[in-house]
Amino acid sequence: MARWHTVAASLREAIANGTYGPGDTIPKEEELESLHGVSRSTVRRAVAQLTAEGLLTPVRRGGTKVRERRERSRITRARTVYRDERGYYFDPSARPWVAVRPPVVRWGPAPHDIAHVLGVEPGSEVLIRDRVMGDPQTRDPIQLSTSYLPADLAKGTVLAEADTGSGGIYDRLEEAGHGPLRWSEVVVASAPSDADTDALRLTPGVPLLRLIRTTRSADGRVLEVNDCRMSGERWEIGYEILRDGSAEFGL
Amino acid sequence: MARWHTVAASLREAIANGTYGPGDTIPKEEELESLHGVSRSTVRRAVAQLTAEGLLTPVRRGGTKVRERRERSRITRARTVYRDERGYYFDPSARPWVAVRPPVVRWGPAPHDIAHVLGVEPGSEVLIRDRVMGDPQTRDPIQLSTSYLPADLAKGTVLAEADTGSGGIYDRLEEAGHGPLRWSEVVVASAPSDADTDALRLTPGVPLLRLIRTTRSADGRVLEVNDCRMSGERWEIGYEILRDGSAEFGL
């Protein structure tokens, strides 16, 4: 076993058994050097590893601290989509999030994994609608929501405008004769891109939790793919499980 | 911007635009040194970063390669649990996975996040049932499934045996008068532990996708928490979305 592995394992153990609790400062690099009889680079390799794993956060001048793990908040997904006069809702907990910056609408290449679902060639031009949802008070970003629409569907329509009006793109799609719309969604865990790490202010080592929702027309054509990304450390997604013939019960 | 950031960004860009495609070998460390005019350590810092992000895999003697991204396979969760003569099922796709090693049953401390759901003190002793499910042919591990049960419920019962008999712990719990059981589940993304990285043979930088299912008795007591972990790179979880009053439709 490499020496830095030994140092990392020793730190991991000390964190696991509570020797260093959340918020505590671990010994400074110089002390870890003499403690394990290794050079500073070796200590730094070990600390870098635990940092990437989300266990530590180095603070300049303040030492290296054991990260505080927040409790995850839950987003609950209902079995049925519902709507009111303002549009469709997928989340019955109805979080009061707001757009923390104006939506960005642009044309660009379809990412590989999205293109596959959207049924277009990877890299071909599609309409990309970016929103950042966050806390109404603090304006902290919470979710990055990106919609992708096929070019031939969106070109020259209100779908490509920043403001799509009441009910949003789904009402526009139904008005254009594609309805009644149908949706499905998958949950994915992935490493964040640099841009997402930045936008969500993620600590290194924290994965993304992604909800990828596909909108289809009544005849089965894929009209939109929405990729909603949030911190895997701060959020979890709850689903109901029903028993045959039983009534709904709470989570 | 630090120099290693520059090198990392340059490599990321080259991978994104296809200069280095999946499976390609990037220039060896020595070449990257002279290419960017930095020392070997700096090159290595950049490569370490992209490796942690899951973009590269260094191969001794074979150079450093751009990782092939596999397509994700889907696990579909139905809104209703169903059962046959063998027990309850939560996954209608009914994957033919098998236990790739005998289940391990032991008493141990409840992990912090599980204890919270189970309603016991973190670190207090609970029954832990570990299973590894995998491919019937290759016997590759696919899912790590760990069940936690409160000590007072499981002590001295068949629940603490390796073989719980036909229908497993759920049938035993219902026979003990706790039924009809109720379930709920949440999806979580998290960084894997060392043991999980090892058991699932995860590449560094790949997050875990976790299904945490809670079993409750008819009167609401939490009887079991199951933590099912799989590679976030290889799996996604699909959920049905129904429209009010509409018939089911496929994903």
Place this chain on the structure above:
DNA sequence: CAGTGGTCTAGACCACAAC
């Protein structure tokens, strides 16, 4: 068996933030 990545050292200077 040789070339690649893996590890480690000793030393230097920088930059930020808490004091």
Place this chain on the structure above:
DNA sequence: TTGTGGTCTAGACCACTGA
């Protein structure tokens, strides 16, 4: 102001594995 982590260099030897 100063102590902490952040970056970088030059050089050495090791260990695995694919040519």
